[in-house]
Amino acid sequence: MVAAKQTGANPREIALRLAQECPTPPDWANPEVAGSGFVNYRVHPAAVAKAVETLRKDPAFGILQTPKAETIVMDFSSPNIAKAMHVGHIRSTLLGDSLSRLLSRCGHKVIRINHLGDWGTQFGKLLLAYRQAGRPALDPNRSIQQLEEFYKKGHEQAESDPKKMDEARAELAALQTGETERMKDWQHFCHRSAEHFHEIYRRLGVTFDLEKGESAYHDELPGLVEELLRLKIAEISQGAVVVHNTNISEEPFLIRKSDGAFLYGTTDLAALRSRVRDLHANRIIYVTDGRQQLHFRWLFDTAQKWNQHVALEHVWFGTILGPDRKPLKSRDGTPIKLGDLLDEAKERAKKILQEKRPDLSGEVLNAKAELLGIASLKYADQMPGRNLDYVFTWEKLLAFDGNTAPYILNAYVRSRSILRKAGIPASPDHPIVLGESAEEELSRQLLRFGEVVDLAASDRKPHHLCGYLFETAGMFHRFFEACPVLQASSPALQKSRLTLVGLTGDILREGLGLLGIPTLEEM
Numbered sequence: 001m002v003a004a005k006q007t008g009a010n011p012r013e014i015a016l017r018l019a020q021e022c023p024t025p026p027d028w029a030n031p032e033v034a035g036s037g038f039v040n041y042r043v044h045p046a047a048v049a050k051a052v053e054t055l056r057k058d059p060a061f062g063i064l065q066t067p068k069a070e071t072i073v074m075d076f077s078s079p080n081i082a083k084a085m086h087v088g089h090i091r092s093t094l095l096g097d098s099l100s101r102l103l104s105r106c107g108h109k110v111i112r113i114n115h116l117g118d119w120g121t122q123f124g125k126l127l128l129a130y131r132q133a134g135r136p137a138l139d140p141n142r143s144i145q146q147l148e149e150f151y152k153k154g155h156e157q158a159e160s161d162p163k164k165m166d167e168a169r170a171e172l173a174a175l176q177t178g179e180t181e182r183m184k185d186w187q188h189f190c191h192r193s194a195e196h197f198h199e200i201y202r203r204l205g206v207t208f209d210l211e212k213g214e215s216a217y218h219d220e221l222p223g224l225v226e227e228l229l230r231l232k233i234a235e236i237s238q239g240a241v242v243v244h245n246t247n248i249s250e251e252p253f254l255i256r257k258s259d260g261a262f263l264y265g266t267t268d269l270a271a272l273r274s275r276v277r278d279l280h281a282n283r284i285i286y287v288t289d290g291r292q293q294l295h296f297r298w299l300f301d302t303a304q305k306w307n308q309h310v311a312l313e314h315v316w317f318g319t320i321l322g323p324d325r326k327p328l329k330s331r332d333g334t335p336i337k338l339g340d341l342l343d344e345a346k347e348r349a350k351k352i353l354q355e356k357r358p359d360l361s362g363e364v365l366n367a368k369a370e371l372l373g374i375a376s377l378k379y380a381d382q383m384p385g386r387n388l389d390y391v392f393t394w395e396k397l398l399a400f401d402g403n404t405a406p407y408i409l410n411a412y413v414r415s416r417s418i419l420r421k422a423g424i425p426a427s428p429d430h431p432i433v434l435g436e437s438a439e440e441e442l443s444r445q446l447l448r449f450g451e452v453v454d455l456a457a458s459d460r461k462p463h464h465l466c467g468y469l470f471e472t473a474g475m476f477h478r479f480f481e482a483c484p485v486l487q488a489s490s491p492a493l494q495k496s497r498l499t500l501v502g503l504t505g506d507i508l509r510e511g512l513g514l515l516g517i518p519t520l521e522e523m
C-alpha cells in the first residue's frame with residue numbers, strides 16, 4: 001500500500017506481483033492476494049509444529065534477553081510507619097512486584113526498594129499521646145492498632161487545644177534533632193510496624209532488596225537544598241525554598257518550608273541522587289497512585305535540571321472502587337486493612353474449596369485456601385489496565401468460570417492431572433503433529449508467550465500477560481474438548497498431544513509466576 005502510494009500504481013497489482021515474484025519461505029503456503037491489496041501468507045501447521053518443538057526445548061519458553069540490560073530501581077509499596085497497610089497499598093505492592101519479576105526475567109538487574117514513610121510530621125502527635133500514656137511496650141499482636149489509637153488521641157488533642165499542638169510540634173522537633181528517648185520510641189514504632197508489613201509481604205510472597213526509609217536521608221537534606229540554591233535550580237521565595245516551572249504548574253515545587261522543615265519531595269531528591277550515585281541505577285521506576293502524578297513531574301523536572309543521569313518513570317495506577325463506584329471502604333467508612341482483605345479472600349476461597357473438595361480438611365485445606373484466595377486477589381487487581389479504576393467484587397474475583405485466577409489455575413491443574421493419568425513426566429518432549437484446528441490454535445498461542453512477556457515488561461503493564469493467560473486457558477479447554485489426548489487415535493498423536501498439554505502447563509505456570517501467583521498441582 002505504501003509502495004502504491006509512492007509510485008501511483010494500483011495497490012492490488014503491486015500485491016499480485018509481490019505474491020508472484022517473492023519466493024515463499026519453505027514452510028509457508030503460497031500467498032493469496034485479498035481485498036484492496038493485502039498479501040496473506042499462511043504458515044503451514046508443520047512449521048508451527050516445528051516451532052513448538054523448539055520452544056519445548058527452550059528453558060526460557062521463548063522469552064528473549066534484552067540486548068540493553070539496565071540497572072533498574074523499582075520503588076514500590078512504600079507504606080507509612082505506624083499505620084496499617086490498607087487497600088490503597090495493594091496495587092503498588094503487586095504491580096511493583098510483577099514489574100520487577102518481568103524486567104528481571106527479560107535480563108535487567110532490578111533492585112527492589114521499599115521507600116518507607118518513617119519520618120513524617122505524624123510522629124509529633126503520636127509521640128505526644130504515647131508519652132502521656134507512659135511509653136508502654138507495644139503488644140506485637142496489636143501494635144499497629146495501638147499506634148493508630150495513640151495517633152488519633154494526639155491528633156484530637158492537638159486539633160482542639162493550641163497548647164497541645166505546640167507540644168506536638170516540640171515532640172517532633174525533639175525527635176528530628178535526635179533526642180535519645182524520642183529516638184528510642186520512634187525506633188520501637190518502626191520495629192513494630194515493620195513486623196506488620198513483613199507479615200503481609202510474607203503472605204503476598206513479595207520481597208525487597210532494600211528497605212530504606214525516608215529517615216535515612218535526613219542528614220543530607222540541608223546540604224542538598226543549599227546545593228540546589230547554589231546551582232540556581234531553586235530559589236528563595238517568601239522565606240521558603242522552591243523550584244519554579246510554569247510548564248508544570250503555577251504553584252512551585254516546595255523543598256524547604258519557611259520554618260526550615262523539609263518535605264516529601266526533598267527526601268525524594270536525596271533518595272534519587274543516592275540511587276544514581278551509590279546503586280548506579282540507569283533507571284528508576286516509581287509505582288504509586290495516580291494522585292501523585294504532579295509530585296513526580298516536579299521531581300523528574302528538578303532531577304533533570306540537576307543533571308542526574310538516570311531515566312525516570314512514574315508508573316501510576318487508578319483507584320479500587322466499591323460496588324457504589326466510590327473508593328473501596330470498610331463498613332465503618334475507614335480504608336480496608338490489607339490484612340483483613342487477605343483474610344477474607346482466604347475464608348471465601350475456603351468455602352468454595354469445601355464445596356469442590358469435601359474430602360479436604362485441616363492444614364491442607366488451609367494452605368490451599370490461602371493460596372487460592374490470594375491468587376484471586378492478585379489476579380483481579382492486575383487484570384484491569386493499571387490506569388483504570390476498577391470495581392471490586394468478591395464474586396467476580398473468585399469465580400471459576402470467568403477471567404480469574406481460579407479459571408487459569410484450573411486449566412493448569414487439569415494439565416497436570418492429564419499427565420499424571422498418562423503416567424508420564426511433567427514435561428514430555430515428543431514430535432508435534434498438528435491436525436485439529438484447536439491444537440494448532442493452542443500451539444500458535446504458546447509461541448506468543450515471549451512476545452507477550454516482552455510487551456508487558458516494556459509497557460510496564462502486567463495486564464497484557466493476564467489477558468494472554470486467560471486466552472491460553474480458554475484455548476486449552478477447547479483443545480481438550482476437541483482433541484482426545486489419552487484416547488488419541490495413534491500413539492504418535494497421543495504423545496504429541498501430551499507434549500502440548502505439558503507445555504501449556506509450563507507456560508501457564510511461568511506466566512502466573514511472573515504475576516507473583518504460585519500454582520498448585522491439585523485443586
Ligand code: ARG
Nearest residue numbers: 075078079080115117268288
Ligand atoms: N509513602 C508514600 C505513600 O504512602 C509512597 C512513597 C512512594 N515512593 C516515593 N519515592 N515517593 O503515599
